[in-house]
Amino acid sequence: MANNRLVSIGLLLFCGFFYYQSTLIESKELSGLPATFFPRLILGIIAFLSVIMLIKSFFVPTKVTKKSDSTEGKSKKEWIVWVLFGLFAIYLVLIDVVGFITSSFLYMATVYLLIVQQKKSWKKHLVAIGGLLAITLGITLFFQGVLHVYLPKGLFF
């Protein structure tokens, strides 16, 4: 229920922010409805539903379930997801600087090392990372050669 409360407040802030943004739209009412009508209508309904959800969060009980071991493990590991999102943002910045091949290889290798769960010898890691490099090159060749999608180039290639 506390989650729903937070989500409702977040949604109301979202609606408020975009309602303000909608006042900046330069809309000419040529015929029928202005450009601001539809987004404002949608924001209004979202805000209304969020208020209902907020009110309900104080009165309606939720099913109380016993936390299993795996759920506890899951919450502990949730930080990895945020690290992966952050790494992906860095990867996107790097694409423009070092190009697709280098940045993708670095990203894949980092993700692999971050999520690999078994303890392995450095030789096995080296083989796996080598495989990821081969996959990067293979994907690049396939997209450029077969699908004619030209990938961003950076400082080197």
Place this chain on the structure above:
Amino acid sequence: MENLLLSIEAILQWDTLLLMVVGVIAGIVFGCIPGFTITMAVALTLPFSFSLEPLQGISLMMGVWLGGASGGLISACLLGIPGTPSAMATTFDGYPMVKNGEPGRALSLGLWASFAGSLIGGIILVLAAPLLSSWAIKFGPWEFFSLMVFGLSAIATLGNGNLIKGLIAGLLGVFIGTFGLDPVGGAQRFTFGLTDLLSGFNYLPILIGIFAFSQLLSEVTKSSADKFTLDKNINLHYPISKVIKDLATSWVSVIRSSLVGTFVGALPGAGSSIANILSYDIEKKMSKHSKLFGTGRKEGIIAAEAANNSSEGGALIPTLALGIPGSAVTVMMMGALLVHGIQPGPYFLVSEPVLAYGIFLAFFISAIFMLLIQAFGIRLFLRITDIPMHYLLPVVLILCALGSFAVNNRVFDIWVLLIFGVVGYFLKKFNFTLAAFVLGVILGPMTEVNLRRAISTDADLTLFFTRPISGVLLGLTIASLIYAVVSEIRNERKLQSESSNSIKG
């Protein structure tokens, strides 16, 4: 007839057939790896379809879709965990049958029931889609607006059981669809000065972000203890004659489950997961041996598998005939057609008859490939479930990035992927319906255009209710909302009485 012959000629090209084979293999692979979903597989197929002809692209996706639906049964039967959510009910009798020493029978029954379900769903698709589209061709902007409102409300109310969250998810999607230039007057909306946003968010990075990127990252949170291993030397042999005999003696179950699956699939938002569970439940209630369900009954496997595959034919009916996708996968198929400038809807079957017949044929041919490939390659697919996530995840994440980049050849779309990956992760974490959000993104702009077109034609708002079809559709919308509100109130009362009982206890 001429159009049918032209589509047969187009679909029987060796490269189109090869794409279907590749699609079926990819679908089965994704289907049998627990944690990967069919929707994820189809989302990743999108970028490959851009450079292909529309029919080839759809054939590839069709292969992935049908392959994925049947691939889920491998881990459902052998591991007791569904490879995809749409194989949930398959585990109820599939896994016990394997435990009873009949793994070959469980897999063969599931596979052949999937095939039969696909055929029946496909036949209904071929018969129903032209009828529905010839009816919908008379629609004006009022009817289209009401139809889209109905589609959005249905997907929100049928979603994951939480009405308010389902509606909010759908409306958030509709709101995201308003970014960019206003479709009528050309005013800039929520562009924040970014030229890349003038045309709004492209929905393909959104689809990949919501269905593949965010889902994949949430897989990381699962520990290695969640992984299962299979006995690779398991005996999977079961003669075809016995499977056909099994199916023939349960022909009523096959037909009933396929009809249930097709009907559920045609409802916006209901999808193959609900079809799978509902059909199993109906079969159990109709059976004289209902108490034996869950112990390895063949009818249980048949009902679950025939329904999830036939639901795909059902989901294509509103997609092709009305332009309202019946499931997350058909949202993506619609997206692939839109990339090629083809608009599914009432005029689709008239304006693109060769493509429409080609899609029908691709459905049947993919079903045949699914049967053959899974029957002969089952041992190979068993080995694939062994590939650890730390090898798969980095590669699939990069494919997501590439898929988004390939839409317009710009890095901005990969940023869109990241943003909607985060949005998808939050939506899933807080139990919002992902399919409703995505359907909102796709249908939002069309809903707005039709609303504004209707009002600029005639400012009388009562026309939405007084025009017969529009009125009926809005009536259905209100009815589905009332039904959802009533069932939610009932659930809450039940919860309240349960919690007060537990306090007393």
